[in-house]
Amino acid sequence: MSSFNVSDTGYYGNFGGAYIPEMLFPNVEELRSNYLEIITSEDFQNQFEQLLETYVGRPTPLYYADRLSKKYGTKIYLKREDLCHTGAHKVNNTIGQILLAKKLGKEKIIAETGAGQHGVATATVCALMGMECIGYMREVDMGRQRPNVERMKILGADVKAATSGSKTLKDATNEAMRHWINNPDDTHYIIGSVVGPHPYPDMVARFQSVISKEIKHQLSRVENSDSPDYVIACVGGGSNAAGAFYHFLDDDNVKLIAAEAAGHGIETGKSAATTFIGKSGVLHGSKTLLMQTKDGQVVEPHSISAGLDYPGIGPLHAHLFDSKRALFYAITDEEAMIAGVELSKLEGIIPAIESAHALAVLDKIKFDQNDIVVLNLSGRGDKDLETYIKWGKY
Numbered sequence: 001m002s003s004f005n006v007s008d009t010g011y012y013g014n015f016g017g018a019y020i021p022e023m024l025f026p027n028v029e030e031l032r033s034n035y036l037e038i039i040t041s042e043d044f045q046n047q048f049e050q051l052l053e054t055y056v057g058r059p060t061p062l063y064y065a066d067r068l069s070k071k072y073g074t075k076i077y078l079k080r081e082d083l084c085h086t087g088a089h090k091v092n093n094t095i096g097q098i099l100l101a102k103k104l105g106k107e108k109i110i111a112e113t114g115a116g117q118h119g120v121a122t123a124t125v126c127a128l129m130g131m132e133c134i135g136y137m138r139e140v141d142m143g144r145q146r147p148n149v150e151r152m153k154i155l156g157a158d159v160k161a162a163t164s165g166s167k168t169l170k171d172a173t174n175e176a177m178r179h180w181i182n183n184p185d186d187t188h189y190i191i192g193s194v195v196g197p198h199p200y201p202d203m204v205a206r207f208q209s210v211i212s213k214e215i216k217h218q219l220s221r222v223e224n225s226d227s228p229d230y231v232i233a234c235v236g237g238g239s240n241a242a243g244a245f246y247h248f249l250d251d252d253n254v255k256l257i258a259a260e261a262a263g264h265g266i267e268t269g270k271s272a273a274t275t276f277i278g279k280s281g282v283l284h285g286s287k288t289l290l291m292q293t294k295d296g297q298v299v300e301p302h303s304i305s306a307g308l309d310y311p312g313i314g315p316l317h318a319h320l321f322d323s324k325r326a327l328f329y330a331i332t333d334e335e336a337m338i339a340g341v342e343l344s345k346l347e348g349i350i351p352a353i354e355s356a357h358a359l360a361v362l363d364k365i366k367f368d369q370n371d372i373v374v375l376n377l378s379g380r381g382d383k384d385l386e387t388y389i390k391w392g393k394y
């Protein structure tokens with residue numbers, strides 16, 4: 001077992017654990033004591049793989065980006081998670097969790113969603129499985145993420161505005177938690193990234209690990225080796241990066257590169273560059289790195305991409321940073337937008353602005369011409385059209 005796998009008590013080095021109110025303990029404990037046995041069973045694996053293939057459209061291609069490679073003087077492969085059903089990697093996890101919820105005998109699903117991408121991925125699989133879905137969202141986000149709210153509703157979900165509390169970013173999570181405490185028997189809470197109390201980070205990483213499993217297989221057919229020199233991914237909470245890194249965590253020859261959102265710049269107070277300005281603390285049920293004031297108040301993050309606009313990172317990534325196993329780069333809004341337009345013009349692929357943060361790293365590393373670089377293209381840019389238009393420089 002690698003030191004980058006979660007420990008029995010739910011830790012990655014100094015980070016992780018389950019810091020939850022006592023009233024939530026039975027729910028989380030039910031999950032913790034059952035998840036491994038269920039998700040590693042042959043029956044579960046068969047159903048999961050079948051849906052990934054026939055519903056999500058996996059395996060996603062590993063595409064050799066020839067013009068992009070020429071531009072950066074190295075060999076760049078794009079792992080095309082943007083081609084997943086619903087347009088991003090998030091559905092890999094929601095499929096896994098809803099199958100698990102079924103096995104646990106649950107009938108309802110709750111989720112909280114900021115930008116709405118996770119809400120859409122959750123509402124999608126609830127429709128697929130005929131399960132009731134309640135999505136909690138901050139009132140402000142319901143306004144600015146209107147298309148995703150309507151998508152969720154079309155898919156049959158009940159979208160609830162989190163209005164209580166201080167209207168901070170934690171409200172939607174708190175409302176979902178409250179619902180779960182009151183309905184422990186029939187409800188499963190689907191978390192959308194490698195965050196939250198143990199076992200969520202490990203569970204989500206395992207569902208997303210299909211990404212690196214496929215990369216190894218696909219690379220071995222076109223190169224002499226099944227391990228690249230670099231794997232690059234963007235990090236919001238960290239689930240697409242966790243999936244892309246997973247089967248390479250123990251392979252020191254593979255450099256793991258994470259791109260965080262520097263927003264207007266890490267010194268400006270308007271960023272989401274957690275590893276650069278964050279400190280150790282407890283966020284959403286786990287000990288991790290988060291952006292906070294001196295007295296421990298969570299700092300409101302900023303990123304041009306909704307999916308990276310999160311004040312923390314998952315505990316696995318906090319450990320990868322702490323142990324220097326992964327290298328972190330902070331990419332500004334402007335750098336990401338330039339990289340997004342560059343990929344569009346060089347390869348005919350308009351990336352999600354989250355993924356464009358990973359692309360912007362290409363300009364910051366001195367690659368050898370024989371290096372094999374795999375970049376995880378986490379999502380497609382359709383949802384970001386308004387942002388591209390507003391930015392306007394293309």
Ligand SMILES: *Cc1c(COP(=O)(O)O)cnc(C)c1O
Binds near residue numbers: 088089194235
């Ligand atoms: C949500 C999202 C992300 C960020 O989430 P992670 O858990 O860090 O992967 C990245 N890219 C896209 C396209 C997303 O929708």
